[in-house]
Amino acid sequence: MTTIDTSAPGERAARLNMAQFLSRYGTFAAFILLLLFNLIVTPNFLSWQTLNVNLTQVATIVIVAVGMTLVIATGGIDLSVGSLMAIAGTAAPMIFMGKLLPIENMGILIILSFILPVLLVMAFGWFNGMLVTRFSIQPIIATLVLFIAGRGIAQVATNGNLQVFKNPEFQFIAMGRIAGIPAQVIIMIIVAVLAHCLIRYTVIGRQIIAVGGNEKAARLTGIPVRRVKTFVYIVSGALAGIAGLIVVARNSASDANLVGLGMELDAIAAVAVGGSLLSGGRANIIGTVLGAFVIQLVRYTLLANGVPDAAALIVKAGLIIIAVFIQQRAKG
């Protein structure tokens, strides 16, 4: 009502359509462009080796970013995911190395070392949800609590020591292959497909979008807003936990200082580049997956062509700016 666009209608429509086109297919176009660029410039790009490296590296980003997409869809944000990865990543080795539980049977210990750390970080996710819903703390502050404290908890639990291990059964989630496909890639695909279906086809999924789209209206239609919000933080926690397990399994070592460091930013970046509105009300899982791929490919492209990792960070920031800019235009 208050803004008056003075441009001619036709011109305006054209501009809007361009912005809408970019916001819908921009991430995909960027992905294709990056692939083409690499095919021409980067030596040996077209190889199993390259595909493998990229897929295994992107898997954890995708898994965490999917959870982040759900949180952002409700209008929230989860800064604690990196720290929750550290908690799950330090808890698992402590369990299968027999430091925590008086159980001798290795098989049971391995199974527990998958389940218990994830349950533990789900509880932390529930804690995030409580801060946001019961105490009405802004999500960015509420999850900042565990962003800071979570890594501290992991460090205290291990006295800051590196846990080194060799356990093929546990490490299967990062080292193993099923039909030639790395296990973590399979986990990534399952997580993304499940989340996509959750958003598209389930009641809770549609309620997540409604809460993010207009919280007041959602409450007035009887949607349990608090429960919906708590749910997404728990899911985000669980997915961060799984990613934490994969990271330590891949490294054969668990370092509370490093596991998941900076992951919250990669995940948020993937969501933003993937086209979900940061203000909530939309969850584009496919977009998030593509967003994560774009970020991974940019990093790989720069590294493979001799640009240092530090410079890659700047390019990543530029990508986020472009993505958010396109979103704004498409909304207008």
Next chain:
Amino acid sequence: MLLSMQDISKAFSGVSALRSASLEIAAGEVMALVGQNGAGKSTLIKILTGAYQRDSGTILFEDEDVAFATPGASQAKGIATIYQEINLAPQRSVAENIYLSREPKTALGLLDRRAMRAGAAAVLKTFNLDIDVDMPVGHFSAATRQMIAIARAVTQKARLVIMDEPTSSLDEREVDILFQTIRTLKRNGVAVLFIGHRLDELYEICDRVTIMRDGQTVAHSAMADMPKMELVRHMLGKELAAFQAIARDTGDDEAKPVRLAVEGAGSGVRVRDVSVTVREGEISGLAGLLGSGRTETARIIFGVDKLEKGSIRIDGKERRYGEPADAIADGIGLVSEDRKIDGIIPDMSIRENMTLALLPKLKKAGIVDRARQQEIVTRYIKALGVKCASPDQPIKELSGGNQQKVLLARWLCTDPRILIIDEPTRGIDIGAKAEILKLLRNLADEGLSVLMISSELEELLAAADRVTVLSDGRSVAVLKRNELSETALLSAMAHQVN
């Protein structure tokens, strides 16, 4: 004349908001500006202060032709606005707020705090306000904050102070203090434009009144020459001819069982003592001026706000809802007043907006039953005549009337026993209005109990079987169908029960 606005017109993307409205204020005069929501009061003010630009018309301020480009420009010329939510910085001190953006500076270009403190204390003293000017503004009551805002206007040499519903958050004692302040302004030759809707207050403090309706100024008068009834009539209009009375069966309504009974309900300051009943198969109207507590009453019944005293009975059983979900489970629906703020989910499709409340019943193992959803949506789009390209069109692209139909369908598809509908035809063109009222009538005839909140007389007269009138958070009259007339409604709303 200090201010003379003539023939002001303004349209937003083709929709007319003001049609040759006018407003004249003399120096040292308190002018009341009244009208319903959407009458054009705030558009007129925003054009005066430069927040909007007029499409046509003239504005003379101190006999000078003016067209303010920004609110800052009008402020510099001596027009100050005190908003409902006062625009002060709550964490900064009183003195800092009074001098905000034109702080006195020392020779070195630093803040001259001593001058600020002394100046602030001096101006507050003229309003008999003796407070510590170093305290943060947020520390003080709403009334005091308002006086600080007024003091700030005075130090800016304001010639006209616009007060937008200044008493809405004040208690009686604070209102007295505000009125003393206004009288002080008057004595100093400052004019006040007082936007409000509590009639008693208007008659107490204002010299003249300008009444707006549908973007036009429908009456100017000295306050003393304008009886309350007349004022309300001007505000609400009486275009009865536009509606045909909607046919009703003539059975004995009082024999029907009571489905919803609210007794002595109270919550906060907006709802003090409200009693309303809705019988099976009737449309019970809830009338009252702006701010009389109608919407708030609906929110209490629906479990959005807490019931602090009194009782709510559904079919004779006392109920107390903590959340809207509980009320919905009991078969209650609420179509809220402001579609944009708490009705539609703008980016979601018609299909999804319509089935949001029904969603939990539409699931098989947590998954939305798309076929049934589609079937229900198609049925209601057809039954209510929603005009849309497809059910998958985002609801924000629909016209107001069609959005309202979708929101109505949102509840109808849950098969409710009680439907509360707040301003059923707000922002809807006249044809769709009659259509929606007829629809409500048919639903009531099928047994639905409807509680219809409306500020349009013709709507209440045409559709309601009984009307409860609220005034200042209290139910002051119940008019049965045979007692319903324009005069009776108006006099009850003006709170002159004979």
